[in-house]
Amino acid sequence: MKEKNNHISQNGSIGVFDSGVGGLTVLREIARALPNEDCVYLGDTARLPYGNKSRDTVTKFALKNSSFLVSLGIKFLVIACNTAASAGLDAVKESFDVPTTGVIKPEARRAATATRNGKVGVIGTRSTIASGAYELAIHQHDSGITVHSRPCPLFVPLAEEGWFEEDVTRLVAERYLMDLINEGIDTLVLGCTHYPLLKKVITETVGRDVALVDSAVPIAREVKDTLKSMGMLRDVNRRRRLTYYVTDDPKIFTQVGESFLGFPLDDVRHVDIAV
């Protein structure tokens, strides 16, 4: 049964959640595309990462995170974590009345449009790749596209270690991406919000002729288009608020998040939904 929310208001915030800091890249693009909108971000930093965990567990986490954001009176919900979107988007849509979208479909559409030779590579966490969600979404646009997928579990810890351009990262990238290169892909979906941090090494490994597609810009456009078509864009021109909640220590998140995004994170609060 759906948790009813009869108070969806044009002045409500856009709610965004991710397992950790990765979804901040998505938040940043949404905030850029919609400069009048309040946004509230939840990072489930106490239970991250989601990428090696089972579909059932990740779906439960996604429902818990959504329930918290819905309780704040959001008008729109964005699942900014690819693993959570691949496992839990349908369950979240069934459980809550708030209009919801997730990463995966928007960038799948972009990849389907971008490829010229019909060979698309997809990299992501173990769980995202095992779900087959990208393959399905790309084939919904063009069933003739061949999709080559590869889980890259070490990319997240390498990004979190800050080793963006190290020899180690190059070696790992070569090992993970060699098969995709040999398949002749001309488009590569970065199917995890951390991977754009490794864009330089990934580009050098696959070559500049391969188009990289990440989640942030496509999902931000989708959020803007959907709110517009629903007549739910806020029309007041005023200073908007960005609020952050995390399930682990706000200090760690603020520190990592700021180095991740390159701008200050004010107003990071703790919420106790992970224990």
Place this chain on the structure above:
Amino acid sequence: MKEKNNHISQNGSIGVFDSGVGGLTVLREIARALPNEDCVYLGDTARLPYGNKSRDTVTKFALKNSSFLVSLGIKFLVIACNTAASAGLDAVKESFDVPTTGVIKPEARRAATATRNGKVGVIGTRSTIASGAYELAIHQHDSGITVHSRPCPLFVPLAEEGWFEEDVTRLVAERYLMDLINEGIDTLVLGCTHYPLLKKVITETVGRDVALVDSAVPIAREVKDTLKSMGMLRDVNRRRRLTYYVTDDPKIFTQVGESFLGFPLDDVRHVDIAV
């Protein structure tokens, strides 16, 4: 206030928890040292890893895990995760009546005895190293020992990827361990239950003259000695049971755990305490 447990029985199990599969190396040694004892293991696989998380959050996880094991009627509790032991051992001891011990102190004692030149290295997760728990425990034995510590966050994901002897792992090990080598350590504590999987590369990096100390054997001896001194060893010679609980999918744990330990894991059950 302590959760009272009036049913501590000589026939109760030994409870062991870790964030994931790592503590199975500890369980294996306890099971070897005490072949008549039932053991019950909990891996908090839905919320792992603990290593980058705050002391408060890890302490809450440790209390939740302990509460579950205590509810099963265990006679002794072992915190097999270095991060959880460094953050939560005191809180767990205060909260439950069941005799409790954790990794860190036993291997600190061994390291203090093993060093000949008084220079001990300690590697572990960010959280374990930041806690200073090893330094404190080593100095309780010999305040003249110099302790050089280094967090090695990529060792866990490398071990979980199964890259035990890869060039990547060698490069990472050189980078992490170079400073400790330059300090002239003659003893190195592997302060995380995953690190013994990388023993070959670590030995090659630091050299065969550096003694490696891990948690499993020292803690198993401590458990045996304590139960013996308490008169709580079971004296019945019968087939014992090893039972496993995990907070994520039992299938993933069974698969990873078996490849980790090299022996089959029967009777792995799911318990829903992480959502």
